[in-house]
Amino acid sequence: PLILGIETSCDETGVGIVRGHDLLANEVASSVEEHVRFGGVVPEVASRAHLEAMLPTLERACATADVDLTEIDAIAVTAGPGLVGALVVGLASAKALAYALNKPLYGVNHLAGHVAVDLLDHGSLPSPCAALLVSGGHTSLLTVEDMASKITELGSTIDDAAGEAYDKVARLIGLPYPGGPHIDRAAVDGDPTAISFPRGLSTNRDLIKHRFDFSFSGLKTAVARWVEERRLAGQDVPVADVAASFQEAVCDVLSAKAMDACRATGATDLLIGGGVAANGRLRALLAERAAENKITLRTPRPALCTDNGAMIAALGAEVVSRGLRPSGLDLGADPGLPVSTIVV
Protein backbone atom coordinates (compact mmCIF):
# COMPACT_ATOMS: atom_id res chain seq x y z
CA PRO A 1 0.00 0.00 0.00
CA LEU A 2 0.98 3.59 -0.66
CA ILE A 3 1.20 5.52 2.62
CA LEU A 4 1.46 9.26 3.27
CA GLY A 5 3.11 10.25 6.57
CA ILE A 6 2.83 13.66 8.22
CA GLU A 7 5.10 14.79 11.05
CA THR A 8 4.80 18.08 13.00
CA SER A 9 5.73 17.21 16.61
CA CYS A 10 8.48 19.80 17.02
CA ASP A 11 10.11 22.19 14.54
CA GLU A 12 10.25 20.02 11.40
CA THR A 13 7.32 19.86 9.00
CA GLY A 14 7.79 16.45 7.42
CA VAL A 15 5.85 14.73 4.65
CA GLY A 16 6.93 11.28 3.55
CA ILE A 17 5.54 8.80 1.05
CA VAL A 18 6.37 5.09 1.18
CA ARG A 19 5.22 1.90 -0.45
CA GLY A 20 5.90 -0.82 2.12
CA HIS A 21 9.62 -0.48 2.85
CA ASP A 22 10.28 1.61 -0.26
CA LEU A 23 10.91 5.29 0.37
CA LEU A 24 9.41 7.38 -2.44
CA ALA A 25 9.61 10.88 -0.95
CA ASN A 26 10.81 12.54 2.24
CA GLU A 27 10.37 16.31 2.22
CA VAL A 28 11.28 18.26 5.36
CA ALA A 29 10.88 21.97 6.04
CA SER A 30 12.54 23.09 9.28
CA SER A 31 11.85 26.25 11.26
CA VAL A 32 15.07 25.75 13.25
CA GLU A 33 16.58 29.01 11.92
CA GLU A 34 13.71 30.93 13.51
CA HIS A 35 14.50 29.42 16.92
CA VAL A 36 18.29 29.85 16.93
CA ARG A 37 18.29 33.28 18.53
CA PHE A 38 16.08 31.98 21.37
CA GLY A 39 18.39 29.00 21.99
CA GLY A 40 15.49 26.55 21.80
CA VAL A 41 12.20 25.84 20.05
CA VAL A 42 9.52 28.50 20.64
CA PRO A 43 6.21 26.59 20.42
CA GLU A 44 4.09 29.39 18.90
CA VAL A 45 6.72 30.09 16.27
CA ALA A 46 6.91 26.38 15.41
CA SER A 47 3.11 26.10 15.04
CA ARG A 48 2.89 29.04 12.67
CA ALA A 49 5.80 27.70 10.62
CA HIS A 50 4.05 24.31 10.30
CA LEU A 51 0.92 26.06 8.99
CA GLU A 52 2.93 27.91 6.36
CA ALA A 53 5.04 24.92 5.33
CA MET A 54 2.42 22.15 5.24
CA LEU A 55 0.94 22.59 1.76
CA PRO A 56 4.19 23.35 -0.09
CA THR A 57 5.88 20.40 1.64
CA LEU A 58 2.99 18.09 0.74
CA GLU A 59 3.11 19.25 -2.85
CA ARG A 60 6.87 18.68 -3.05
CA ALA A 61 6.51 15.17 -1.62
CA CYS A 62 3.84 14.23 -4.19
CA ALA A 63 5.97 15.66 -7.00
CA THR A 64 9.11 13.81 -5.83
CA ALA A 65 7.26 10.50 -5.47
CA ASP A 66 5.41 11.21 -8.70
CA VAL A 67 2.10 10.25 -7.13
CA ASP A 68 -1.27 11.92 -7.11
CA LEU A 69 -2.97 12.29 -3.73
CA THR A 70 -5.86 10.17 -5.00
CA GLU A 71 -3.46 7.19 -5.30
CA ILE A 72 -2.64 7.24 -1.56
CA ASP A 73 -4.11 4.25 0.33
CA ALA A 74 -3.83 5.59 3.88
CA ILE A 75 -2.59 8.57 5.87
CA ALA A 76 -0.46 8.32 9.01
CA VAL A 77 0.14 11.30 11.25
CA THR A 78 2.10 11.93 14.46
CA ALA A 79 -0.40 12.06 17.35
CA GLY A 80 2.30 12.47 20.03
CA PRO A 81 4.50 12.96 21.92
CA GLY A 82 5.50 16.51 21.11
CA LEU A 83 4.40 20.14 21.37
CA VAL A 84 0.61 20.19 21.44
CA GLY A 85 0.30 23.32 19.26
CA ALA A 86 2.63 21.80 16.68
CA LEU A 87 0.95 18.38 16.71
CA VAL A 88 -2.52 19.86 16.06
CA VAL A 89 -1.37 21.40 12.78
CA GLY A 90 -0.32 17.99 11.45
CA LEU A 91 -3.45 16.34 12.80
CA ALA A 92 -5.76 18.93 11.23
CA SER A 93 -3.97 18.58 7.88
CA ALA A 94 -4.10 14.79 7.98
CA LYS A 95 -7.79 14.77 8.93
CA ALA A 96 -8.65 17.17 6.11
CA LEU A 97 -6.83 14.93 3.63
CA ALA A 98 -8.38 11.73 4.99
CA TYR A 99 -11.85 13.26 4.82
CA ALA A 100 -11.46 14.81 1.37
CA LEU A 101 -9.83 11.70 -0.14
CA ASN A 102 -11.99 9.28 1.86
CA LYS A 103 -8.94 7.32 3.05
CA PRO A 104 -8.21 5.73 6.44
CA LEU A 105 -6.33 7.83 8.99
CA TYR A 106 -3.87 6.47 11.58
CA GLY A 107 -2.58 8.53 14.51
CA VAL A 108 0.84 7.09 15.35
CA ASN A 109 3.62 7.50 17.91
CA HIS A 110 6.54 9.77 17.00
CA LEU A 111 9.05 7.73 19.04
CA ALA A 112 7.96 4.45 17.45
CA GLY A 113 8.43 6.29 14.15
CA HIS A 114 12.08 6.98 15.04
CA VAL A 115 12.46 3.18 15.34
CA ALA A 116 10.31 2.19 12.33
CA VAL A 117 12.22 4.39 9.91
CA ASP A 118 15.03 1.82 9.88
CA LEU A 119 12.75 -0.56 7.95
CA LEU A 120 13.24 1.75 4.94
CA ASP A 121 17.01 1.23 5.08
CA HIS A 122 17.35 -2.34 6.34
CA GLY A 123 14.03 -4.15 5.89
CA SER A 124 12.04 -6.26 8.35
CA LEU A 125 13.12 -6.57 11.97
CA PRO A 126 13.98 -9.82 13.71
CA SER A 127 12.03 -10.40 16.94
CA PRO A 128 12.98 -9.43 19.52
CA CYS A 129 15.10 -6.52 18.39
CA ALA A 130 16.66 -4.14 20.91
CA ALA A 131 16.44 -0.43 20.18
CA LEU A 132 18.28 2.57 21.55
CA LEU A 133 16.13 5.66 21.15
CA VAL A 134 18.18 8.83 21.55
CA SER A 135 16.46 12.07 20.67
CA GLY A 136 15.98 15.65 21.78
CA GLY A 137 13.30 14.82 24.32
CA HIS A 138 13.73 11.11 25.00
CA THR A 139 16.42 8.53 25.76
CA SER A 140 15.36 4.91 26.25
CA LEU A 141 16.28 1.31 25.72
CA LEU A 142 13.47 -0.66 24.11
CA THR A 143 12.63 -4.14 22.97
CA VAL A 144 10.64 -4.29 19.78
CA GLU A 145 8.70 -7.53 19.49
CA ASP A 146 6.38 -6.24 16.81
CA MET A 147 6.82 -2.87 15.13
CA ALA A 148 3.09 -2.21 14.85
CA SER A 149 1.94 -3.58 18.19
CA LYS A 150 4.57 -4.36 20.79
CA ILE A 151 7.34 -2.08 22.04
CA THR A 152 8.48 -2.39 25.67
CA GLU A 153 10.62 0.13 27.50
CA LEU A 154 13.45 -1.47 29.50
CA GLY A 155 14.63 1.84 30.91
CA SER A 156 14.93 5.53 30.16
CA THR A 157 16.62 8.71 31.29
CA ILE A 158 15.77 9.81 34.81
CA ASP A 159 16.56 13.46 33.96
CA ASP A 160 17.82 15.00 30.69
CA ALA A 161 17.58 13.34 27.29
CA ALA A 162 20.84 12.74 25.42
CA GLY A 163 20.00 15.38 22.78
CA GLU A 164 19.07 17.84 25.48
CA ALA A 165 22.49 17.26 27.13
CA TYR A 166 24.22 17.90 23.79
CA ASP A 167 22.22 21.11 23.33
CA LYS A 168 22.91 22.37 26.88
CA VAL A 169 26.63 21.57 26.79
CA ALA A 170 26.94 23.24 23.38
CA ARG A 171 25.55 26.41 24.87
CA LEU A 172 28.05 26.20 27.76
CA ILE A 173 30.98 26.12 25.37
CA GLY A 174 29.59 28.77 23.03
CA LEU A 175 28.32 26.57 20.17
CA PRO A 176 24.99 27.48 18.52
CA TYR A 177 21.61 25.75 18.88
CA PRO A 178 20.89 22.94 18.13
CA GLY A 179 24.15 21.83 19.71
CA GLY A 180 24.27 18.15 18.77
CA PRO A 181 25.65 18.49 15.24
CA HIS A 182 28.03 21.27 16.35
CA ILE A 183 29.52 19.14 19.15
CA ASP A 184 29.73 16.19 16.76
CA ARG A 185 31.85 18.33 14.39
CA ALA A 186 33.93 20.13 17.06
CA ALA A 187 34.79 16.81 18.74
CA VAL A 188 36.53 15.52 15.63
CA ASP A 189 39.51 17.78 16.43
CA GLY A 190 39.43 17.10 20.18
CA ASP A 191 40.91 14.50 22.53
CA PRO A 192 38.14 12.34 24.05
CA THR A 193 40.46 11.41 26.94
CA ALA A 194 41.47 15.01 27.72
CA ILE A 195 38.95 15.36 30.57
CA SER A 196 37.39 12.53 32.54
CA PHE A 197 33.67 13.32 32.83
CA PRO A 198 31.23 11.16 34.84
CA ARG A 199 29.36 8.23 33.29
CA GLY A 200 25.85 8.51 34.76
CA LEU A 201 24.23 5.50 36.51
CA SER A 202 27.17 3.22 35.72
CA THR A 203 28.57 2.23 39.13
CA ASN A 204 27.86 -1.29 40.34
CA ARG A 205 25.44 0.12 42.89
CA ASP A 206 23.58 2.18 40.24
CA LEU A 207 23.32 -0.85 38.03
CA ILE A 208 21.28 -2.79 40.60
CA LYS A 209 18.37 -0.36 40.41
CA HIS A 210 19.07 1.49 37.16
CA ARG A 211 20.59 -1.13 34.86
CA PHE A 212 18.83 0.25 31.75
CA ASP A 213 18.31 3.85 32.87
CA PHE A 214 20.35 6.90 31.97
CA SER A 215 21.22 10.18 33.67
CA PHE A 216 22.89 13.11 31.92
CA SER A 217 22.25 16.04 34.23
CA GLY A 218 25.27 15.27 36.45
CA LEU A 219 27.45 15.17 33.36
CA LYS A 220 26.12 18.53 32.21
CA THR A 221 26.84 20.01 35.66
CA ALA A 222 30.36 18.54 35.62
CA VAL A 223 31.03 20.17 32.24
CA ALA A 224 29.62 23.48 33.51
CA ARG A 225 31.90 23.37 36.59
CA TRP A 226 34.97 22.47 34.58
CA VAL A 227 34.36 25.29 32.08
CA GLU A 228 33.62 27.79 34.86
CA GLU A 229 36.86 26.95 36.69
CA ARG A 230 38.88 27.49 33.53
CA ARG A 231 37.20 30.84 32.91
CA LEU A 232 37.71 31.98 36.53
CA ALA A 233 41.38 31.10 36.21
CA GLY A 234 41.51 33.33 33.12
CA GLN A 235 42.27 30.41 30.82
CA ASP A 236 40.78 29.65 27.41
CA VAL A 237 38.26 26.84 27.15
CA PRO A 238 39.55 24.10 24.82
CA VAL A 239 36.24 23.68 22.97
CA ALA A 240 37.25 20.65 20.90
CA ASP A 241 38.59 18.75 23.93
CA VAL A 242 35.53 19.53 26.07
CA ALA A 243 33.22 18.53 23.18
CA ALA A 244 35.12 15.27 22.58
CA SER A 245 35.36 14.37 26.28
CA PHE A 246 31.69 15.13 26.93
CA GLN A 247 30.66 13.18 23.84
CA GLU A 248 32.79 10.20 24.91
CA ALA A 249 31.04 10.09 28.29
CA VAL A 250 27.60 10.11 26.62
CA CYS A 251 28.44 7.56 23.94
CA ASP A 252 30.29 5.26 26.35
CA VAL A 253 27.24 4.93 28.62
CA LEU A 254 24.73 4.69 25.76
CA SER A 255 26.65 1.93 24.01
CA ALA A 256 27.55 -0.02 27.17
CA LYS A 257 23.92 -0.14 28.30
CA ALA A 258 22.68 -0.94 24.79
CA MET A 259 25.02 -3.96 24.67
CA ASP A 260 23.80 -5.04 28.10
CA ALA A 261 20.18 -4.74 26.89
CA CYS A 262 20.93 -7.08 23.99
CA ARG A 263 22.55 -9.54 26.40
CA ALA A 264 19.59 -9.40 28.79
CA THR A 265 16.89 -9.80 26.13
CA GLY A 266 18.70 -12.21 23.85
CA ALA A 267 18.37 -9.75 20.97
CA THR A 268 20.88 -10.37 18.19
CA ASP A 269 20.10 -7.02 16.55
CA LEU A 270 20.32 -3.49 17.91
CA LEU A 271 18.62 -0.61 16.16
CA ILE A 272 19.28 3.05 16.91
CA GLY A 273 16.92 5.95 16.25
CA GLY A 274 16.29 9.62 17.06
CA GLY A 275 18.35 12.74 16.30
CA VAL A 276 21.39 11.71 18.38
CA ALA A 277 21.57 8.45 16.39
CA ALA A 278 23.03 10.67 13.62
CA ASN A 279 26.09 11.24 15.85
CA GLY A 280 29.35 10.08 14.32
CA ARG A 281 31.04 8.94 17.52
CA LEU A 282 27.95 7.09 18.78
CA ARG A 283 27.70 5.20 15.50
CA ALA A 284 31.41 4.34 15.52
CA LEU A 285 31.55 3.21 19.15
CA LEU A 286 28.38 1.13 18.80
CA ALA A 287 29.74 -0.48 15.64
CA GLU A 288 32.92 -1.43 17.53
CA ARG A 289 31.11 -2.88 20.54
CA ALA A 290 28.41 -4.57 18.45
CA ALA A 291 31.12 -6.36 16.46
CA GLU A 292 32.81 -7.50 19.69
CA ASN A 293 29.49 -8.84 20.98
CA LYS A 294 28.37 -10.37 17.66
CA ILE A 295 25.38 -8.08 17.46
CA THR A 296 24.04 -6.77 14.17
CA LEU A 297 23.84 -2.99 14.35
CA ARG A 298 21.09 -1.25 12.38
CA THR A 299 21.79 2.44 11.85
CA PRO A 300 19.38 4.40 9.66
CA ARG A 301 21.08 6.94 7.38
CA PRO A 302 21.62 10.17 9.37
CA ALA A 303 18.97 12.15 7.45
CA LEU A 304 16.35 9.64 8.64
CA CYS A 305 17.45 9.91 12.30
CA THR A 306 16.25 13.48 12.85
CA ASP A 307 12.53 14.29 12.56
CA ASN A 308 10.94 13.59 9.18
CA GLY A 309 7.73 12.40 7.55
CA ALA A 310 9.15 9.16 6.14
CA MET A 311 9.42 7.69 9.65
CA ILE A 312 5.71 8.27 10.18
CA ALA A 313 4.86 6.82 6.77
CA ALA A 314 7.09 3.79 7.49
CA LEU A 315 5.30 3.14 10.77
CA GLY A 316 1.94 3.73 9.06
CA ALA A 317 2.83 1.09 6.46
CA GLU A 318 3.51 -1.46 9.24
CA VAL A 319 0.24 -0.63 10.97
CA VAL A 320 -1.76 -0.86 7.73
CA SER A 321 -0.15 -4.14 6.67
CA ARG A 322 -1.08 -5.59 10.08
CA GLY A 323 -4.73 -4.66 9.42
CA LEU A 324 -5.10 -2.51 12.54
CA ARG A 325 -8.22 -0.38 12.92
CA PRO A 326 -7.91 3.23 11.70
CA SER A 327 -8.18 6.12 14.17
CA GLY A 328 -11.38 8.17 13.94
CA LEU A 329 -11.55 11.75 12.69
CA ASP A 330 -11.94 12.78 16.35
CA LEU A 331 -8.29 11.77 16.88
CA GLY A 332 -6.55 14.17 19.29
CA ALA A 333 -2.97 15.20 20.07
CA ASP A 334 -1.32 13.54 23.07
CA PRO A 335 1.80 15.51 24.08
CA GLY A 336 2.85 12.79 26.54
CA LEU A 337 2.05 9.66 24.52
CA PRO A 338 4.17 6.75 25.86
CA VAL A 339 6.30 4.81 23.37
CA SER A 340 4.34 1.62 24.10
CA THR A 341 1.20 3.15 22.53
CA ILE A 342 2.12 2.78 18.88
CA VAL A 343 -1.24 3.61 17.30
CA VAL A 344 -3.83 5.83 18.96
Ligand code: ATP
Ligand atom coordinates in the same frame (compact mmCIF):
# COMPACT_ATOMS: atom_id res chain seq x y z
P1 ATP B 1 11.74 13.69 20.46
O1 ATP B 1 11.97 12.82 19.28
O2 ATP B 1 12.24 13.12 21.74
O3 ATP B 1 10.33 14.16 20.55
P2 ATP B 1 12.92 15.77 18.89
O4 ATP B 1 12.00 15.24 17.88
O5 ATP B 1 12.99 17.22 19.13
O6 ATP B 1 12.63 15.01 20.28
P3 ATP B 1 14.99 14.71 17.28
O7 ATP B 1 14.65 15.52 16.09
O8 ATP B 1 14.77 13.27 17.19
O9 ATP B 1 14.36 15.28 18.62
O10 ATP B 1 16.49 14.99 17.62
C1 ATP B 1 16.93 16.31 17.85
C2 ATP B 1 18.10 16.21 18.80
O11 ATP B 1 19.14 15.47 18.15
C3 ATP B 1 18.67 17.54 19.19
O12 ATP B 1 18.90 17.54 20.58
C4 ATP B 1 19.99 17.60 18.42
O13 ATP B 1 20.99 18.35 19.05
C5 ATP B 1 20.35 16.14 18.36
N1 ATP B 1 21.24 15.83 17.25
C6 ATP B 1 21.03 15.98 15.92
N2 ATP B 1 22.12 15.63 15.21
C7 ATP B 1 23.05 15.23 16.12
C8 ATP B 1 24.39 14.75 16.03
N3 ATP B 1 25.01 14.63 14.85
N4 ATP B 1 25.05 14.46 17.18
C9 ATP B 1 24.43 14.58 18.37
N5 ATP B 1 23.18 15.04 18.52
C10 ATP B 1 22.49 15.35 17.41
Ligand code: MG
Ligand atom coordinates in the same frame (compact mmCIF):
# COMPACT_ATOMS: atom_id res chain seq x y z
MG1 MG C 1 14.10 19.49 15.30
Ligand code: FE
Ligand atom coordinates in the same frame (compact mmCIF):
# COMPACT_ATOMS: atom_id res chain seq x y z
FE1 FE D 1 12.01 13.27 17.22
